[in-house]
Amino acid sequence: MSHGFETLAIHAGQDPEARTGAVIPPIYQTSTYAQDAVGAPRQGYEYSRSGNPTRDALQECLAALEGGRVGLAFASGLAAEDTLLRTVCSPGDHVVIPDDAYGGTYRLFARVAERWGLTYTPAKVSDVDAVRAAIRPETRIVWVETPTNPLLGIADIATLAGVAHEAGALLAVDNTFASPYLQQPLAHGADVVVHSTTKYVGGHSDVVGGALIVADPTLGDGLRYHQNAMGAINGPFDAWLTLRGIKTLGVRMDRHCDNAERIAAFLDGHPKVAQVIYPGLPSHPGHEVAAKQMRRFGGMISFRAAVGEEHAVQVCNRARLFVLAESLGGVESLIEHPGRMTHASAAGSPLEVPGDLVRLSVGIETVDDLLADLEQALG
Numbered sequence: 061m062s063h064g065f066e067t068l069a070i071h072a073g074q075d076p077e078a079r080t081g082a083v084i085p086p087i088y089q090t091s092t093y094a095q096d097a098v099g100a101p102r103q104g105y106e107y108s109r110s111g112n113p114t115r116d117a118l119q120e121c122l123a124a125l126e127g128g129r130v131g132l133a134f135a136s137g138l139a140a141e142d143t144l145l146r147t148v149c150s151p152g153d154h155v156v157i158p159d160d161a162y163g164g165t166y167r168l169f170a171r172v173a174e175r176w177g178l179t180y181t182p183a184k185v186s187d188v189d190a191v192r193a194a195i196r197p198e199t200r201i202v203w204v205e206t207p208t209n210p211l212l213g214i215a216d217i218a219t220l221a222g223v224a225h226e227a228g229a230l231l232a233v234d235n236t237f238a239s240p241y242l243q244q245p246l247a248h249g250a251d252v253v254v255h256s257t258t259k260y261v262g263g264h265s266d267v268v269g270g271a272l273i274v275a276d277p278t279l280g281d282g283l284r285y286h287q288n289a290m291g292a293i294n295g296p297f298d299a300w301l302t303l304r305g306i307k308t309l310g311v312r313m314d315r316h317c318d319n320a321e322r323i324a325a326f327l328d329g330h331p332k333v334a335q336v337i338y339p340g341l342p343s344h345p346g347h348e349v350a351a352k353q354m355r356r357f358g359g360m361i362s363f364r365a366a367v368g369e370e371h372a373v374q375v376c377n378r379a380r381l382f383v384l385a386e387s388l389g390g391v392e393s394l395i396e397h398p399g400r401m402t403h404a405s406a407a408g409s410p411l412e413v414p415g416d417l418v419r420l421s422v423g424i425e426t427v428d429d430l431l432a433d434l435e436q437a438l439g
Contacts, residue, residue: 065125065241066310073120074303085117087300110288114296118303119271122261125240125306126253128273130280132287133299137236137256138164139292140270142172144252145201147286148230148279151177154198156229158185158215159410160208163403165234166411182410185215186346188223195227202227205234206243207350210362210398210419212337214346217353221249230279236260236389241313242355246275257302259389260359263312267301269294312391315424316359322427323420323434327363332438334366334416359422360388362398369415373397374439376418381425381433388421393430395420395437 063071076083090112093105105111115133123131134140145168149155157169159182169180183194185204195202202224206215217233224231232252233245239260245253255261257269274280287293294302317340324338336343339350340357350357365372375395376384382395386402396402398413406412422430 068124069121069306069309072124073117085114085300085303087296088113089296108296109291109293112293112296112299114303115294115299118299118306121303121306122240122255122257122271123273125244125309126235126273127244127246128253128275129277130284131271131273132280132283133257133294133302134270134272134287135292135294135298136268137254137258137270138168140254140256140272141165141168143283143286143290143292144232144254144272145173145178146290147282149173149178149200152198153178153200154196155180155201155203156183156191156194156199157181157203158205158208158213159183160185160211160213160413161205161411162209162234162236163398163405163411165203165205166403166409167405170409171405184213185220186213186349188216188219191220192223195223195229199227199229201230201232203232203234205237206245206353207237207339207346207358207360209237209360210403210413210417212237212339212344212346212360212362214339214344214350216349217245217248217250221251224251225249237360238354238358239309239313239389241310242317242358243353246273248353251276251279258387260313260316261309261389262302262305263309263390264301264305265387265390265392267298267305269298269302312424313356313359316422317356319424319427319430320357320359320361320422323422323430324361326431326434327361330438332366332371333363335364337362337364361420361422363418363420364414365416365418369399371439372416372418373400375437378437378439379433380437381429382420382437388419390421391424393421393423393425 119131230251255271
């Protein structure tokens, strides 16, 4: 029997505990497990790096929400990304990456993976021809974010899946900005979904984590092997916190979207804003593609200050209800200057972001209060 998203978020992997009937999965805060005999671990549990019931509950839920066969949880989004790269790629291989990507992802490729012998080419993921032109015979992964961070570009997942598969490569989609509630890339042909579960999935700015979800069990087995061999797993309490956040993901995302739509419309008509970048606006070049593959358009908005970089910085500094902080996807609204904060590592690279750019993570507060804060911050 199939179930709706909100039902899966509350129940998948989360049956009442067998011994006591506890409706919330326990935190199995243990490093090791007593075995019934030599070579006979109880229910397969030997050591918590290799398996933990709390993490398993989270992983089963993540797989269900993304429509995948295997879900794996990690200590951070970057730990998940690193595990994917070292499972699929070898020295001498190549990856196509977005020319607008999270700064930490760029740093992983440019400062870590490249030293290991993995090359990469940035391409505009909203331009199918540009992605196709960036692919080489040694390309193993076409890596996209949609929406991208921080310029909110939209990649056509189904079309790029075809492009990647024609070249013998996998399509990996970072779904962090959309969340599984708004977008399910595997259903559009992607091979791997990547999440920073720190963001919308956890949703409360109180836990760091990452995830990989795949439909192919063989790929899942390889990723699971490397998850254990590399060891970048999340602890049971972190898994429990993330699972708790997932339960309200659907209702939170509806409010994030409601608020973001109001704020995007307000900014779009403001004289001190030169450009509003939000996939929900008909003026966004990726609006039609986003409408095809997303349920709604998310809670992330970027805008360019009409007066330039210093005004953008002043807006960030003057905000009060919008907290000046990195990260995104929590219940509280955040504001940041990507060029000097989350994307500082991309300065001087093809991924450098405009200096007049401000990024908002719109929370679930009373929207009129958020609008008033932005009004005073813009000056």
